[in-house]
Amino acid sequence: MxxxxxDLLQGTLELLVLKTLSLEPMHGWGxxxxxxxxxxxxxxxxxxxxxxxxxxxKNRGLIKSEWRVTKNNRRARYYLLTPAGHRQxxxxxxxxxxxxxxxxQVLGWERGxx
Amino acid sequence: MSWRxxxxxxxxxxxxxxxxxxxxxxxxxxxxxMQVEExxxxxxxxxxxxxxxxxxxxxxxxxxxxxxxxxxxxxxDDLWRDFRQAWRTLLRTPxxxxxxxxxxxxxxxxxxxxxxxxxxxxxxxxxxVPEADRLFxxxxxxxxxxxxxxxxxxxxxxxxxxxxxxxLGGSTYGSLTIGDGSxxxxxxxxxxxxxxxxxxxxxxxxxxxxxxxxxxxxxxxxVVLSHRVWERVLDGDPEAxxxxxxxxxxxxxxxxxxxxxxxxxxxVDLWYPLQPAGDEAxxxxxxVIGRLxxxxxxxxxxxxxxxxxQGLEADRSTxxxxxxxxxxxxxxxxxxxxxxxxxxxHIAVLLLLLIGAANSSGLMLTKGITRSREFAxxxxxxxxxWRLGRQLLAESVILATLAGLLGLLVAYVTxxxxxxxxxxxFAHNNMLGWERLGLDGRSLTYALVLSxxxxxxxxxxxxxxxxxxxxxxxxxxxxxxxTTDRGRSRILRFLLCGEVAFALVxxxxxxxxxxxxxxxxxxxxxxxEEGVLTVRWTLPADSALPxxxxxxxxxxxxxxxxxxxxxETVAVTSNLPxxxxxxxxxxxxxxxxxxxxxxxxxxxxxxxPGYLGSMGITLVxxxxxxxxxxxxxxxxxxxxxxxxxxHWPNLIESIGRRIxxxxxxxxxxGVVRDVLGPNRDPAPAVYIPQSQSPISTGFxxxxxxxxxxxxxxxxxxxxxxxxxxxxVGEVETIERILRDTWANERTLALxxxxxxxxALVITVISLYALIAHSVARRKQEIGxxxxxxxxxxxxxQAAMWDGLFAVVVGTTIGAVLGFGASxxxxxxxxxxxxxDSLVLMLxxxxxxxxxxxxxxLPARNAARTDPLIxxxxx
Numbered sequence: 001m002x003x004x005x006x007d008l009l010q011g012t013l014e015l016l017v018l019k020t021l022s023l024e025p026m027h028g029w030g031x032x033x034x035x036x037x038x039x040x041x042x043x044x045x046x047x048x049x050x051x052x053x054x055x056x057x058k059n060r061g062l063i064k065s066e067w068r069v070t071k072n073n074r075r076a077r078y079y080l081l082t083p084a085g086h087r088q089x090x091x092x093x094x095x096x097x098x099x100x101x102x103x104x105q106v107l108g109w110e111r112g113x114x
Numbered sequence: 115m116s117w118r119x120x121x122x123x124x125x126x127x128x129x130x131x132x133x134x135x136x137x138x139x140x141x142x143x144x145x146x147x148m149q150v151e152e153x154x155x156x157x158x159x160x161x162x163x164x165x166x167x168x169x170x171x172x173x174x175x176x177x178x179x180x181x182x183x184x185x186x187x188x189x190x191d192d193l194w195r196d197f198r199q200a201w202r203t204l205l206r207t208p209x210x211x212x213x214x215x216x217x218x219x220x221x222x223x224x225x226x227x228x229x230x231x232x233x234x235x236x237x238x239x240x241x242x243v244p245e246a247d248r249l250f251x252x253x254x255x256x257x258x259x260x261x262x263x264x265x266x267x268x269x270x271x272x273x274x275x276x277x278x279x280x281x282l283g284g285s286t287y288g289s290l291t292i293g294d295g296s297x298x299x300x301x302x303x304x305x306x307x308x309x310x311x312x313x314x315x316x317x318x319x320x321x322x323x324x325x326x327x328x329x330x331x332x333x334x335x336x337v338v339l340s341h342r343v344w345e346r347v348l349d350g351d352p353e354a355x356x357x358x359x360x361x362x363x364x365x366x367x368x369x370x371x372x373x374x375x376x377x378x379x380x381x382v383d384l385w386y387p388l389q390p391a392g393d394e395a396x397x398x399x400x401x402v403i404g405r406l407x408x409x410x411x412x413x414x415x416x417x418x419x420x421x422x423x424q425g426l427e428a429d430r431s432t433x434x435x436x437x438x439x440x441x442x443x444x445x446x447x448x449x450x451x452x453x454x455x456x457x458x459x460h461i462a463v464l465l466l467l468l469i470g471a472a473n474s475s476g477l478m479l480t481k482g483i484t485r486s487r488e489f490a491x492x493x494x495x496x497x498x499x500w501r502l503g504r505q506l507l508a509e510s511v512i513l514a515t516l517a518g519l520l521g522l523l524v525a526y527v528t529x530x531x532x533x534x535x536x537x538x539x540f541a542h543n544n545m546l547g548w549e550r551l552g553l554d555g556r557s558l559t560y561a562l563v564l565s566x567x568x569x570x571x572x573x574x575x576x577x578x579x580x581x582x583x584x585x586x587x588x589x590x591x592x593x594x595x596x597t598t599d600r601g602r603s604r605i606l607r608f609l610l611c612g613e614v615a616f617a618l619v620x621x622x623x624x625x626x627x628x629x630x631x632x633x634x635x636x637x638x639x640x641x642x643e644e645g646v647l648t649v650r651w652t653l654p655a656d657s658a659l660p661x662x663x664x665x666x667x668x669x670x671x672x673x674x675x676x677x678x679x680x681x682e683t684v685a686v687t688s689n690l691p692x693x694x695x696x697x698x699x700x701x702x703x704x705x706x707x708x709x710x711x712x713x714x715x716x717x718x719x720x721x722x723p724g725y726l727g728s729m730g731i732t733l734v735x736x737x738x739x740x741x742x743x744x745x746x747x748x749x750x751x752x753x754x755x756x757x758x759x760x761h762w763p764n765l766i767e768s769i770g771r772r773i774x775x776x777x778x779x780x781x782x783x784g785v786v787r788d789v790l791g792p793n794r795d796p797a798p799a800v801y802i803p804q805s806q807s808p809i810s811t812g813f814x815x816x817x818x819x820x821x822x823x824x825x826x827x828x829x830x831x832x833x834x835x836x837x838x839x840x841x842v843g844e845v846e847t848i849e850r851i852l853r854d855t856w857a858n859e860r861t862l863a864l865x866x867x868x869x870x871x872x873a874l875v876i877t878v879i880s881l882y883a884l885i886a887h888s889v890a891r892r893k894q895e896i897g898x899x900x901x902x903x904x905x906x907x908x909x910x911q912a913a914m915w916d917g918l919f920a921v922v923v924g925t926t927i928g929a930v931l932g933f934g935a936s937x938x939x940x941x942x943x944x945x946x947x948x949x950d951s952l953v954l955m956l957x958x959x960x961x962x963x964x965x966x967x968x969x970x971l972p973a974r975n976a977a978r979t980d981p982l983i984x985x986x987x988x
Contacts, residue, residue, distance in 0.1 A: 028141060029148040047145060047171045052180040067137075077141045 013053050014062075015096055016043065018081065018089040021063060027076040028054060054079060062088050138181055146171065200508035212513055214883050215474040218876045219517030219572075222470030223564055224524020225872065226463045231529060231557045233460065244315050245405075250412055252282065252402040253440035254423050262440075266390055266398040268426055273309060275422050279410045283310030284400035286388065291652060291841035293360035294347050297834045298841040300650065301343060303361065305388035313405040320344075321355035321370030328369070329387040336386065337366040341374035343383040361386065363654050363839065412441045467568065469616050470876055475572040476609040477883055478510060510573025511566060518565030525561070526553055607920055614924025614965060615931060617873040621957040622932040624870035629953050640789035640796070641691060642730030643849060647822055648690055649829055650843030652811040665745075668722060668804065670836050671814065678828060680820030685725035686804060688718075688812045690851065691789040702800060703774040704761050716757055716798040717791065718775065720807045726752075726786060728817045729848075736769045736784030743803040750803065751780035757798035758785045775800060822847050874961070878968050886972035896976050906977035913976045917969025925958060932957075 020026060020034045031054075032045040057063045062085035068078045081089070146167050153163030171177070243249060252272075256262050264272060269284045276282065284307040292301040311323040319341065328336050337359065339348070348354045348368075358365045366386060390398055406412060416439035423436040489502055529552060653667060668686055675684045703713045723740045726733060734755055743750055751773055755765070762768040765785050772779050780802060788796035814833070818825055826845035833842050896909055936948035 027144065029145045048177050048180065051141070051177060055181045074144065074147070075140070076144045077137065 012096075013045070013049065014057060015089070015092045016045075017050075017053065017057065017079075018062065018085055018092065021079055021081045022086065022089055025068070025078045025080045027068075027070070027078050029076075031079065057085070061085075138178065142177070196505050196508040197512065200505055200512055203505075203509060211477050211883070212516075214879055215477050215513050216517045216520060218470045218473050218879055219514060219568060220520035220524055221872055221876065222463075222467040223518055223521035223561060223568065225528060225868075226467050226564060227521055227525035227553075227557055227561045228528035229460055229463045230560055231525065231553060234556070235552075248406045249313065250280075250404055250406065250415075251440075251442045252280075252404050252415070252419065253442075254419070254436045255438045255440050256436055263399040263401055264423070266388075266395040266400055268423065269307070269400045269402060271426060272402070272419060272422060273307070276415055276418050278407065279418060280404040280406050280415045281309050281313045282402055282404040283307055283313040284388070284402050285310055286398060286400055287382075290362045291360075291654075292343065292347055292384065293363070293839060293841075295358075295360065296838050297830075298360070298654070298839055299347070300652075300841055300843045301347075301361075301383040304382045304385045306385050307388050307400070310385075310403070313403055315405070316372060316376055318370035319373045320352070321368065323370055323372075324385060324387060329389065331389060335361075335364065335366045336369040337361060338370045338372060338385040339368060340372055340376065340383050344371040360839075415439070416441045465616070466872060466876075467564075469613055469873065471568050471572040472609050473613060473876055473879075474510070474513070474568075475574075478506070478573065507570060507573040511569035514565040514569030514572070515562070517568075518561045521565075522553060522558065522561050525557065529553065607923075610917075610920035611924040611927065613873075613877045614920055614961070615928035617870070617877040618925055618928025618958065618961050619932040619935055620870035620873045621961055622928075622954055623935050624867045625953040625957045626936055626948065626950055628867055629950055630947070637790060639691065639852060640731060640787050641848070642817070643852060644847070645817055645819075646729060646848040647814075647816045647818055647825060647829065647845055648848060648851070649814045649826075649833070649845045650812070650841075651814060651833060652841040654837070654839035654841070665805065665808065667836065667840075671833065672722065672724075674832050674836070675814065675816060675829065678825070678832060680818050680825050682817045682819050683724050683728045684814065684816040685728045686722045686809075686812050687725050687729075687815055688720040688804075688809045690813050690815075691729075691791060699797075700775055700800075705772045705774070712761070714757070714760065714798060716753075716775075716800045719799060719801050720804045720809050720812070721801050722804045725801070725815060728815045729789075730817070731789060732787045734785045734787055735765050736782070738784060739801070739803045744805045747806075749778065749780045749806050750783045751775075752784045752786050752801040753782055754796070754799040755785055755788045756796045757800070758782075760798065773800065775802075874964065878964055882968045882972065893976070909977040910970075910973050913973035914966075914969045917965060917973075921962060921965045921969075925962065928961075929958070 016035050016039075017031055020031050020038070023034075026034060028047075028051060032047065032050055035043055035045050054063070054065075058065060058079075061082060063079045064082055065077050065079050067075055070076050146164075149167035149170060150160070150163045153166050154160060158166065254262050254264060266284070269282070273282045273284075286305050288303050288305055290301055290303045291298050293299075306324065308324075308326045308329050316323060318338070321338075323338055324336065327333055339354070339359075344350060344354060347359065348357065351357070354368050354371055357368050359368060360366070361384075404415065406415065419439040420436065423439070427436055492502060493499070671686065672684055675681055699715045700718045701713065702716050705712070721739065723738065723743075725731075726738050733752075736752070739750070739752065753768065753773065758765050758768040762771070768782050768785055771782050773782055774780075780800070786801065789799065791797040814829070816825075816829065822845075829845055830842045833840055892913075896913075899909065900906070932954075933948070
C-alpha cells in the first residue's frame, strides 16, 4: 500500500494516531490528549488537523469509528484500529525507525565532524 | 481492499450527508465540552473556559470544511452541486427562456420519439419470429437485376447443397378461394416448401404447422390458417383443427392456426404445401428465406450459393447470368422502398430536432449575454472555465430532460393521432401492430437518452462561448447599456437564418405536396365518386349452374341484386378503373384511321348493359350497350374519348368504324368519357358487351341510394344464394378505392405538412425570443435615444433589423434549397409541379408575414416605451 510520504508532518501525525489507537479505542479529544501526554507535551495536536486526518484515515480504511458511551456517560465517537491499520502501523513504525535512525546518524556524523 | 473501503466511505458520506453532518457536529461539541471541562478543572470560570476552548480549537467552520473535503466524492459531489445550482438559476430567471427552450425542444423530441416508436411498432417489432436476426432473404443478383428469385428446380439444388449452412425455405404467392361449405371468399395463399416453417420457427396457436410429411404427394392435403382467416371463415372455432375447408373447391384439412401477427410477408391468409404439378416447376420462381445455422455467417452462404448457381447455369443457354448472391436482412412485410421512406422520415425528424437544439443553443447564448457579468465576476473570484461551462451544461441538460418528459406527452398525442388518422389505411393494408402502437419503456429510454444528448449538444456552444472570454470585457459588457456582443449576435443571426431557411424549405415542399394532393382529389375521375358499391366475384370451376353458366349467372345476379331495396342500378364489369385490376391492356388496330398510326394499346373491359349508368360514366356520342347486343349479334364496342380522338379528331367519325382486338373485329357504336386509371392518366379504353365476351371473374358495380354498410352484407349474401361456391370478395365503396390509390400522396403531404408547421412554430418562437430579448437588453439605450429625440419609427426600424436580416438571408437560402428539394420530389410524386408559382409565393409571403409580425411586436413595444421608464430600467 502506498502512503503519502511527501508531507512529513501529516505522516507523523498519522503514525502517532495509529500508535495511540493500537493501545485502545479512543475518541478524538482523547487521542489529542494521549498524544500530548505520551510525547510529554512536546507535540501539541491541533484539532484543526486532527479531525481531517481521522476522516482521511477512515477513508483509507486504516481506522473505523463507532459511537460509544464514555466513562462519564457521554456519547462520543470512538475510533478503532482496523487490521489494515495494524499493518500500516507496523510498516510505518519500521519506516520511521529507519528514517529517524538515518537522520540521527546524519546529525551524529555532522556533530562529530564539527 | 482499502481503496474500496475509501470509496465506500466517501459514497456513504455522499448519500448520508445529513447524518454525517450531524455526527460531525456532535463530535465537535463533545470535543469542545471536554476542553471546557478541562479548562474548568484548571480553575477557569465556565465562561472563560468555553471562550478559551473555542479559541484553542481554531476556526470551527474551517475545521468542518477540512473534514468535508476529506469526505467528498469529487466528481459526483461537483456534478450534484452543478445541477443544484443550475436548477436554482433556472428557477430564478424568468420562466421565459426556459419555457421557450423546453417548448421547442419538446416539440422536436416528441416527434422524434413518436416516429421512432411508430417505426419500431410497425416495422421492427411485429415479426414474431425468434432470433429474427438469423433470418435472411436469399436470391441471386444477375447482370440484369439486383435481386432475382431462383426457379423451383434451382431452389431444390440450393437447398441440398447448403443444407449444413442454412435452413432454406421457399414460398410462392397465389390467390385462391376459401370456402367452408356454405360460402366462399377470397384468400391469399402461400405455397411453401418443407423448410419454410422450420426456418421461421413459428409456433402455432392451435394444432401444428406444416410438417415434412405433409409435402409427400400421397399425403392428405392440409392447410395452416392465419388468425384472421380462422376468425373470418371459421368464426374462431377452437375446434378448428381437423375441420375441412375448400381451397379452390378442393377439400383440405386444417392442420393448425397461427398466432395473430404471423401474416408475413404482407397479407397472407393461409399456407399449404407446395407440390408443383407436371411442368409447373420449371416456371415457378420462389421467394427464399433461410435461417443460418449456429456459427455461420451470411457471406459464407452467399459465396456457396453463387458458386452453385453459376455451376447450374454453365450448361444452360440463358442470357441472364448470375453474378452473385443476394442476401438481405429479412424485413418481413416491408419492401426496401418502405424502409427507405421511413429512414428519410427519420432523417427529417432528426433535422427538425437539430434545428430545435440549435434554436435552444441560440437562446442559451442570448441568456449568456445577460449573464456574462455574472460569469466574469465568478471567474475573477477563481471559478475555473471548466466549472462555469459545466454549470451551463447542467442547465441545458436539465432543460432538455424537462423537454424530453414533455416530449413524451407530445409523442403520446402524435401516436394517438396517427392511430386515429391513417388507421383505416393501415387496417386495409393489413399493416400489423398499428392497433398496439403506444409508448413503452423503450420509448422512455430513447427520450431520456435523446434528452441528455440534446442537452449536451445544445449546451456545448454556449458553455464554450460564455466562458471563453477575458474577464475585463465580461465585466464591462455587463453594463446594461452596452452594445451587443458582436461574435455572439453573429452566431444568433446565423442560427436564425438557418431556421428561416429550413422553415421555408418545409413550407414550400409541404405546400407543393398539399397542392398536388388537392389536384388529385380535384381531378375528375370520369366516373361517380360516391354512392357506388363494388364486390369481386369468381365462378367456381365446377359450378352447379347449367352450361351457359356465365350468362345464367349474370342474368340471375343482375335480376336479384337489381331487385334489392336500396340498389338503383347494377352491372357487372371485368375490371374496375383506378385499381391495378384495370391494367388489362391489349394491342388494338383500327381500320380507316384518320391519322397515320392505326394501332395502339388500350385497356379492355367486358361490361353488361347499365355499367355506364351505374358507374356514372357519360356517353359522349353514339349509343350505350344494351340488351339487344347478345351472343351472335354483330360484335360492337364503346371506346374512350382519348382513343377516339387519337384516330378520329372529329368524334362522330369514329361511329361505325371497326376496331380489332386480338384478331377479333368490333364495330364502334359509342364514345364515352375518359376514366382515370390507377396512374391518374386517361388511358385509352375499349368496352365490349359481356354477352359477346363472357367472363368467369369480375366485379359487381351497384349504384345505391341507401346506407352502403347495411347493404354490403346483403349483397354478398344475395350472391351466395345463387351458388355458395361462388367466391365473393369484400364489398368496397368506390370512394375507398379512389382514396386508397392516393394513400401514399396523402400520407406524405400530411407528414410534410406537420413538419412544416412545427418548423414554422419553432422559427416563430425563436425569432420572437431573439428580438424581444435584444429589445429588452437595449431598453436603456432606446430610452436615451428617444429622450435625445429619435423618432419611434427609427427605433422600430433598428429593433427589427436583426429579424429582417435573418428573414432576407434565410428566405434566399431557403428558396434555393427548396428549389432543389422540390425538383427531387417532382420525380417521386404524381402531379407534383415544382414550379407552382402560387404555392411558392404563398409559402414565401406567409413566412415573411409571420416573421415580420414576430419581429414587429416586440419592436413596437420598444418604440412605445416611455423614455423615463426605460432609462430607469436595469
